[in-house]
Amino acid sequence: MRSPQIDDVLIRRLYDRARAERWHLPIGVLAEALHASATRRFAGEDPGAHELEKYLESLHLEDLAVACACATGNDAAWEHFVREQRPLLYRAADVLDPSGGARELADSLYADLYGLKDRGGDRQSLFGYFHGRSSLTTWLRSVLAQRHIDRLRAQRRVESLPDDEAAVAPATSSGAADPDRLRYAALVERALQRAVSRLDARDRLRLACYYAQDLTLAEVGRLLREHEATVSRHLARTRQALRKDIERELRVGEGLGEAQVADCLASVVEDAGPIDLGRVLGTGEGGKESGRDRSMGRGEGRRGHQA
Amino acid sequence: MDTKREGDRSFERLLRQSLRSNAGSALTGGCLDAETIAAWADGSLNQRDRAVAEAHASECARCQATVATLMKMSAAPPAPDPWWRRRLNLGWLVPLTAGAIAVAFWFALPNPPSPGLSDKREVQSRADESAKRQEQSGLARSDAPLVQRQQPAAPAEPLAPRQQRAAPAATGRNESKEEREGAIPTRRAKRDERPASAPAQLKEADALEKAAPAAAPTAAVVAGNAAQSSVGRRDQAAALSAPAVAPAREIQSPDTSVRWRFGAGGLVQYSIDRGATWEGLSTDFVADLTAGAAPSSSVCWLVGRAGTVLLTTDGRRFARLPFPESADLAAVRATDARTAVVTTADGRTFNTADGGSTWTEAPR
Numbered sequence: 245m246r247s248p249q250i251d252d253v254l255i256r257r258l259y260d261r262a263r264a265e266r267w268h269l270p271i272g273v274l275a276e277a278l279h280a281s282a283t284r285r286f287a288g289e290d291p292g293a294h295e296l297e298k299y300l301e302s303l304h305l306e307d308l309a310v311a312c313a314c315a316t317g318n319d320a321a322w323e324h325f326v327r328e329q330r331p332l333l334y335r336a337a338d339v340l341d342p343s344g345g346a347r348e349l350a351d352s353l354y355a356d357l358y359g360l361k362d363r364g365g366d367r368q369s370l371f372g373y374f375h376g377r378s379s380l381t382t383w384l385r386s387v388l389a390q391r392h393i394d395r396l397r398a399q400r401r402v403e404s405l406p407d408d409e410a411a412v413a414p415a416t417s418s419g420a421a422d423p424d425r426l427r428y429a430a431l432v433e434r435a436l437q438r439a440v441s442r443l444d445a446r447d448r449l450r451l452a453c454y455y456a457q458d459l460t461l462a463e464v465g466r467l468l469r470e471h472e473a474t475v476s477r478h479l480a481r482t483r484q485a486l487r488k489d490i491e492r493e494l495r496v497g498e499g500l501g502e503a504q505v506a507d508c509l510a511s512v513v514e515d516a517g518p519i520d521l522g523r524v525l526g527t528g529e530g531g532k533e534s535g536r537d538r539s540m541g542r543g544e545g546r547r548g549h550q551a
Numbered sequence: 552m553d554t555k556r557e558g559d560r561s562f563e564r565l566l567r568q569s570l571r572s573n574a575g576s577a578l579t580g581g582c583l584d585a586e587t588i589a590a591w592a593d594g595s596l597n598q599r600d601r602a603v604a605e606a607h608a609s610e611c612a613r614c615q616a617t618v619a620t621l622m623k624m625s626a627a628p629p630a631p632d633p634w635w636r637r638r639l640n641l642g643w644l645v646p647l648t649a650g651a652i653a654v655a656f657w658f659a660l661p662n663p664p665s666p667g668l669s670d671k672r673e674v675q676s677r678a679d680e681s682a683k684r685q686e687q688s689g690l691a692r693s694d695a696p697l698v699q700r701q702q703p704a705a706p707a708e709p710l711a712p713r714q715q716r717a718a719p720a721a722t723g724r725n726e727s728k729e730e731r732e733g734a735i736p737t738r739r740a741k742r743d744e745r746p747a748s749a750p751a752q753l754k755e756a757d758a759l760e761k762a763a764p765a766a767a768p769t770a771a772v773v774a775g776n777a778a779q780s781s782v783g784r785r786d787q788a789a790a791l792s793a794p795a796v797a798p799a800r801e802i803q804s805p806d807t808s809v810r811w812r813f814g815a816g817g818l819v820q821y822s823i824d825r826g827a828t829w830e831g832l833s834t835d836f837v838a839d840l841t842a843g844a845a846p847s848s849s850v851c852w853l854v855g856r857a858g859t860v861l862l863t864t865d866g867r868r869f870a871r872l873p874f875p876e877s878a879d880l881a882a883v884r885a886t887d888a889r890t891a892v893v894t895t896a897d898g899r900t901f902n903t904a905d906g907g908s909t910w911t912e913a914p915r
Contacts, residue, residue, distance in 0.1 A: 378589035386589035449609035457619030
């Protein structure tokens, strides 16, 4: 992979802006980090000098300098980093688990950041993956979130077997009670999957963030750079489109009549249990309220997120 | 209508269950790295990269969950204060003390030699003449007496009596008679309207603060251009006399459309439209901020309690700078992003010429 060439004058200017001197960071170390960042950003591209400069200027340079200094083992930088970031990281961990259980995960990050793993004499620090594209604080939160999700997913894989068995039983009994429901559920499930897959990526993400990930309208809005009201409007529009799409799919694709389509949807929306997609996560009842009810943010009854 | 709404809710329920379960199963591989997700959450991805990230996350359960978790973390409320701070939270004493000091000054200061009597008469006579002219020309058709028609001007400036006491010393009689009498509705409104020079603005800000040190509940506008030394003196004086943190203060850059507002608990807000709208900035610092200086539209220095010095060079992202003392800081003067002079609450000054990396205490 060809590394974009960065002018020495630009590197010096960025070095000054990063205030890297306070950590006695050799300019070469920062230059290397800048090269790595640019290489990663412009992989396979040949950016013009202006574009490259614009990108480098947009980096969180001070954070990058701290990360580089910490990675090289600078005590002052490390002290600064711990003093500034530890409370924020703990606060983030407490969001994941208010009982304090996620702090252990946060603590384990420090070991990786410090770089305890020596390979051939080189300290492999997690800081090496930070290229200044975001603030150091958000990056740390992101790493913490990723590890938390991975841990949850791993736990689910281990614990899924008994849940699977438990989930199958009621579905079977429900199906035995009403054979049409199973057929209807399968039809709706298929139609829904097709309809969702036909959605625009942004609509699909908005829908998933709101319904699957339990984000509030405001949080979805912040992620997608939309106003809360716009998110709500888009969600309503997407729901309508999905419903129409499913009905058309049932009519045209499955050959159902109007009355059958109505019966089909009525039986499934009343109790989506027979669709039984919930067994993968084992998510229970009492999920999302209506969009109107949740537009004000998180209340006391905030549920844990679904991975 | 109700049936339609009920149908919509039922459909929402279906979506919730099926999407949640799908979210657990889909994993596309080639996941977004932590930094891309962080940059996305920070809003620093360009349009193309954001579209790629959105497209991936719309199909990848892991990235979707990570992004969602990150958004929840970012929206987390600040950690509660420790028990001892909660118990000793005496913040309510601040306005009370300030109010008591103001009242004490009110009674302690000698009465100025009738600063406005002749002026009052002059304004009154002018108003009378004006009203007479209006009546003569048939414009004033109200049956209400003249005094009543003039009344709105008087209560529009409730601070006027206090300002009459303090203004002569504070302003050096720079203000017009109409202003002291309250004939002009508010000095603040006038200041906002008038494209005054920076020193003039500063004098007015000084006068306003000295005249009503505790009663100014809103932000004190400070011109943050070349006359930063005056800002420092004003801030220093204000902070030394009343170390309590004002509810919110405002500084503006030489480009007057760019402004910052700061205050207690690390509050920092940013405006690029002359204060019409404000954007809250996340500084992740909780110290009370007491003073600021903005030598340019992208550079802003803020200082506060416990040696807090914050600096932004892009207008939005503030970084905390190391400071050799944990003393409360009362004022800051700055000429650019590298050079600044900070004054502590006990009157010592510290200089930096390298953007806050090193500080030198100035001899007294």
